[in-house]
Amino acid sequence: MLNPLTPVHLHWDGDLPKALEYEDIYFSAADPRGEVQTVFIEANELPFRFRNVRRFAIGETGFGTGLNFFLTLDTWRQHAPSGAFLSYVSAEAHPLAPADIHRALRAQDIPETDIAVLLAQYPPPVSGLHRIHFPEDRVVLTLVYGDAAPEFARVRGKVDAWFLDGFAPSRNPALWNIAVFRQMARLSRAGTTLGTFTAAGQVRRDLAEAGFAVKRIPGFRGKRERLVGRFQTAPYPDTAPMDRIAVIGAGIAGLATAVALRERGATVTILDPRGVATRTSGNPAALLSPHLSAGDSLRNALALAGMRATRALLNALQVDGNDGVLRAEGIEHRGITRHAARRLARLSAVDPRLAGNLYQVVNKDPRKPILRYPQGIGVDLGAFCRHLAHGLDVRHRQVFTVDTGERGASLGYADGGQDLFDAVVIATGAGPALYPGQPRPLHVGGQLTRIRTPLRSVGRMALTGRGYCLPEYEGQHWLGATYRHDNADSGVHDPDNVENLRQLHWVDPALEAAEEVAVSGAWYGTRAVFRDRLPAVGEAAPDPAVHAPDGARPTGTPRVFIHIGLGSRGVLYAPLAGQLLADRIFGLPEVLPEPLSELLSPARFRHKEA
Ligand SMILES: Cc1cc2nc3c(=O)[nH]c(=O)nc-3n(C[C@H](O)[C@H](O)[C@H](O)COP(=O)(O)OP(=O)(O)OC[C@H]3O[C@@H](n4cnc5c(N)ncnc54)[C@H](O)[C@@H]3O)c2cc1C
Ligand SMILES: C[S@@+](CC[C@H](N)C(=O)[O-])C[C@H]1O[C@@H](n2cnc3c(N)ncnc32)[C@H](O)[C@@H]1O
Structure with a gap:
């Protein structure tokens, strides 16, 4: 987690980039846009498939300059119905510098405004999953930084189409091998398609061994052949529909989850007897601050993902200093207590890249170390929540019981009556437990x-x-x-x-x-707050019938999810955890890699007291 990546050396032939280490180009010199359109977009029949989707996911090997992504975004804008959601996941071992991305994309006529959205959220060059949001298009791009095979192995969720890109197979064997293809298979569902520019024999054989039925078709512009393919597996039994979802609790946890669910097309109802942000999320002065340590790379990775998610959400809401939400820009952390001084001194002695460049060292003196978190902010959390609640259906009702059955999850209200939903998210902060097995903070x-x-x-x-x-x-x-x-x-x-x-x-x-x-x-x-200072986010009481061991078929649909125990870090974790739950509920590629989502799983309390 958070290992610094090695850049490649670029040679520019006009505005066409070439990676010297691989002695190969990022896209065809003759007609780059035409090639992407034919070999990836049309090979996967995206213009047609986008037309009727509510949610769609694409996986790519080799993000490179992002040309494939931006041309797909263009196709999405032309064909997808309004309200549909696209998740695009792309592996990249050697991210290009922002200036190089800008130069390459501008030369291919990608709009400046789109390039700016990417670069404003461009991640630090450290391994792991980094999500970038295009909120106006309901598109998320998740960059999977690092070597494709081991990094894809940590991704959870399914994709509908693959862009199998990379340098020429003979020069880039790490990307064209059975280990990568097996991960692609794991992330595919019955009927997931693929397109690629190559028809190399070994690639064909390895794809077939991984479970893809591949076909040779004429190559682009005089190239001999290329491949299209389809993942072959028996379809899963029909999963239960997930359209109507209830969120219990209108604090930051419930609202951030509701916004992520709505973005993915769900009809969301929020229930809270007191309305928006009247309990702990009424906090008028909360910090978005990463909690970092020199030795815990998993928690640092979580902090990086959390900082990025919250800032992206604030950005999508377009809040600024004028509407009372933002109350501080940047945070200075002084090692005042002995414990903090030790922690900050250790951080100031290591490479800040190991914590995603989230801090700068102001004073290294171990007796009074000072760090600065340039991405840190102060917010009026109540005002933030009220912005989030805009347009959401918030009902003033107290939930008394949560029950699950064949047809969904039913809520019983304190004032009588009940409602049936496809799924329920419990985000009740310090409220009483509502579901058996719910851990108690x-x-x-x-x-x-x-x-x-x-x-x-x-x-x-x-x-x-x-x-x-x-x-x-x-x-x-x-x-x-x-x-x-x-x-x-x-x-x-x-x-x-x-x-x-x-x-x-x-x-x-x-x-x-x-x-x-x-x-x-x-x-x-x-x-x-839980003793390990991490929230509980995921299925409320993981059921072995629902969570079959790896490879086996799940036999039921989880209906009840929780998002509680945010402790002193609701601003850091809630928007991230909201996305995690929404991705999980719809089987989309998740915002966090498996080791991090496991850290948050409520299952961690199953055999011990919270
Ligand atoms: C003094 C203090 C300082 C803090 N400073 C920071 C900080 O600097 N940075 C930071 O990130 N965090 C900070 N926090 C923590 C942050 O405020 C919380 O993590 C966050 O507000 C928790 O949000 P929540 O949505 O989980 O809970 P809440 O905001 O409490 O929301 C839960 C909601 O659920 C509703 N509810 C409960 N039971 C039911 C039911 N049965 N039916 C329907 N609705 C129900 C409640 O009415 C409530 O509105 C601080 C907290 C405190 C107390
Ligand atoms: C031909 S380029 C991809 C072009 C890209 N799709 C675009 O739109 O610009 C191949 C990319 O694969 C990346 N790559 C090479 N080996 C890799 C590996 N083992 N894991 C992940 N990415 C890798 C390279 O760094 C390079 O960016």
């Missing part, structure tokens, strides 16, 4: 304090160390936060304000005289 209360005293030492960035402080907004600062393990759900009380002011005196000496500081408000919330 601990409840930890906490308070934020607002002051009218100007803190001259605080600029546009949020400061964190022991507690945290947001920049001035309308003449005031928010400071946080306390932890009340023994007194959860007890509401605002004055001693917590004093504690917040005292713990933050490192920010500004003005806070030392806590009694003289003008407190202008406070906010209290209850964190729902």
